Structure formats: structure tokens, C-alpha cells
Amino acid sequence: MxxxxxxxxxxxFRNGKVDERALGDLIEFQIVNGTAGIVPCGTTGESATLSHEEHDRVVxxxxxxxxxxxxxxxxxxxxxxxxAIALTKHAKQAGADGAxxxxPYYNKPTQEGLFRHYKAVAEAVDLPLVLYNIPGRTGVNLLPVTVSRLTACSNIVGIKEGSGSVQQTSDIVQMCGERITVLSGDDPLTLPIMALGGKGVITVTANLLPKDMSAMAAAxxxxxxxxxxxxxxxxxxxFAALFLETNPIPVKExxxxxGKIDPELRLPLCPLLPDNRDRLTRVLKDYGLI
Structure with a gap:
């Protein structure tokens, strides 16, 4: 799907508020350049520091x-x-195609707790759902066997796999087959994950280079x-430059x-260190982006 x-x-953001005009322009830039989909209010969208009202409005x-x-x-x-159920219900009401x-981060649920969490959301909201596993940020790893169990929920259609483990991705593909779409959650691993049977990527890099990322995935x-x-x-x-510091600090810079946005962040995120800004600038110049 x-x-x-x-x-x-x-x-x-601009002056502490969501810059709706800039967001609209970014979306148009993406679509014109071949992006296959848009994910608002993810980690890259600083969802953790959006108010509920802002979150609903951005979606x-x-x-x-x-x-x-x-x-x-x-x-x-x-x-x-x-x-999660309330946010997903709003996404459906707003007309989103999926969620x-x-x-769940910080409270570190067991695999059974993860299974029950996702099952509860799937049963509460009739909307295509994509699981998102990124243990480096959340402190919990959604294991392949649990992903396989969750494919029994007909509206759980995909997983963004960001564990950084090619073996774990391979296990998910092998266990689940066509029952779930595997998407890379780590830009540098997109190609190896797709070689194993993944179908694409939910990407940070496409914020800057939607055409090249789309071309790589299509190829x-x-x-x-x-x-x-x-x-x-x-x-x-x-790929390397955009993760010199915590995402989305480098991509916003x-x-x-x-010249596409004001690179404003919300605390506790803060601007790039000067040395890293210089390194990022060199890569952007080499790529012809600035």
C-alpha cells in the first residue's frame, strides 16, 4: 500500500509558531519532485514538542x-x-491515508505489552497503520516475532524498521512475507533493506533531495x-551529514x-555546533544544493 x-x-517554525506557509511550500516541493508520500508529525517533524492543537493542525x-x-x-x-488512539482517530477524521x-517510549513495555498496544489501536481505528521501530530513541525493540503476530490485524499494513539491524529486517521479511510492507527507517540502509525485500523508505534526506531519493527507491x-x-x-x-547531530537538527539547518525555511528548533533541540555546520555546508555545496 x-x-x-x-x-x-x-x-x-517561525517566532515560536508553526509556519504554515513554509510547510505548504515544502509539501509542494516534495510532490513536484516525485515523493511517494508525506509523513507529518513524525520524529523529523518534532512531534514531541508540538501541542495537541498544533499536532492536529499540521496533520x-x-x-x-x-x-x-x-x-x-x-x-x-x-x-x-x-x-495514540485519540491521535489516530483525529488523523482518520482529517482524511489521512494512514498512520x-x-x-511506546520511556515506559519500556514487554513484547506482550507492545502487541496489546498496537492491537488496541488497530481495533479502535479503521485506518491503515504502519508500525515504527526505532529502539535507539525509544528504549524498546519491537521484535520480528511480535511483528509477525501483529499481521493478524488486517489494518496493520507496514513497518518502518529503524533498529539499524539488517538481520532483524531480514527476519521480519522472512517471517511475515507479503503480510506486511517493510520500509527502511534508516536512510543509509535503504538499499540493503530493499535488496532483502523492503518496499521503500520513510526518509529524512528527501526533505532536501526528493528527486534522488525517489529515483533510488524506484530503481x-x-x-x-x-x-x-x-x-x-x-x-x-x-546521509552522514544529516545525522552529525540529533535529527532533525541538521536537516532543518x-x-x-x-532558503526554504527558518531553521528554528524547539528546546531541548538546539542549533548545530559551528564545526558541524561547516561540515554540513561543505556537503551541501558539493551536492550543488547551495
Whole structure:
């Protein structure tokens, strides 16, 4: 259902508020350049520091601007199951095509708790759901056997796999087969994950280079591996630069240097260190982005 290069879009701020005009312009930039889908209010969208009102507005605005041209997969995860259900219900009401749900963070549920959490959301909201596993941020790893159990829920259609383990991704593909779509949650691992049977990526890099990320994913889906590999190596310096510090600090700085947004962040995130800003600037110049 959801394949190709899907952008985890930033939430631009100006003077402490969501910059709706800039967000609309970013969405248009994505669609014109071939992005296969938009994810608002993910980690890259600083969902953790959006108020509930802002979160709902960003999802609704994204749906309004996209106008069904590509799927909108709203970030609706929480470490409270009731809150995740409420956010997912709003996404459905707003017209989103799906929801992305991060594993509950900080409270460290067991695998049984993770299973019950996702099952509860799936039963409460009739909307296609994408699981999101990123243990480096959440402190809990959604194991392949639990993913396999969750495929019994007909509206759990995908997983954004960000464990950083190619073996874990391989196990998910092997255990689940066509019952779930595996998407990379780590830009540098997109190509190897797609070689194992993944169908795309939910990507940070596409904020800057939607055309190249889309081309790489499309080439891999079409088994044009030489082309996909060439694009992977072309993009590799940018993959590294965008994670010099915690995402989305570098990508917002890059978009600011490109003149697309004010690179404003919300505490506890703060601007790039000067040395890292210099390194990022060099990569952007080498790529011809600035």
C-alpha cells in the first residue's frame, strides 16, 4: 500500500509558531519532485514538542495541501495507548491515508505489552497503520516475532524498521512475507533493506533531495540495482551529514541554508555546533544544493 520514497517532513517554525506557509511550500516541493508520500508529525517533524492543537493542525493542513495526490501517513504514536488512539482517530477524521505509530517510549513495555498496544489501536481505528521501530530513541525493540503476530490485524499494513539491524529486517521479511510492507527507517540502509525485500523508505534526506531519493527507491523496486547503487553512493555523504547531530537538527539547518525555511528548533533541540555546520555546508555545496 505504501511504497517508494516517503518523506518524514519537517515542521517549520517561525517566532515560536508553526509556519504554515513554509510547510505548504515544502509539501509542494516534495510532490513536484516525485515523493511517494508525506509523513507529518513524525520524529523529523518534532512531534514531541508540538501541542495537541498544533499536532492536529499540521496533520489537517498536510491533508488539505496534498489533495490526495500522494498518501499522507500521519505520525500518531504515543507512549500512552489512549493518546495514540485519540491521535489516530483525529488523523482518520482529517482524511489521512494512514498512520505511523512509534513504539511506546520511556515506559519500556514487554513484547506482550507492545502487541496489546498496537492491537488496541488497530481495533479502535479503521485506518491503515504502519508500525515504527526505532529502539535507539525509544528504549524498546519491537521484535520480528511480535511483528509477525501483529499481521493478524488486517489494518496493520507496514513497518518502518529503524533498529539499524539488517538481520532483524531480514527476519521480519522472512517471517511475515507479503503480510506486511517493510520500509527502511534508516536512510543509509535503504538499499540493503530493499535488496532483502523492503518496499521503500520513510526518509529524512528527501526533505532536501526528493528527486534522488525517489529515483533510488524506484530503481530498487524495478530491480535496476546498478542505478540504485549509483544513487546510494551519490547520496551517502548527505546521509552522514544529516545525522552529525540529533535529527532533525541538521536537516532543518540544511533547509535554512537552502532558503526554504527558518531553521528554528524547539528546546531541548538546539542549533548545530559551528564545526558541524561547516561540515554540513561543505556537503551541501558539493551536492550543488547551495
Amino acid at each position: 505504501f511504497t517508494g520514497s516517503i518523506v518524514a517532513i519537517v515542521t517549520p 489537517a493542513l498536510t491533508v488539505e495541501v496534498v489533495k490526495r495526490r500522494v498518501p499522507v501517513i500521519a505520525g500518531t504514536g504515543s507512549n500512552s495507548t489512549d493518546e 505511523l505509530l512509534i513504539t 530498487a523496486l524495478a530491480n535496476r540495482w546498478d542505478e540504485a547503487r549509483r544513487l546510494h553512493y551519490k547520496l551517502s555523504p548527505l 540544511a533547509l535554512g541554508l537552502m
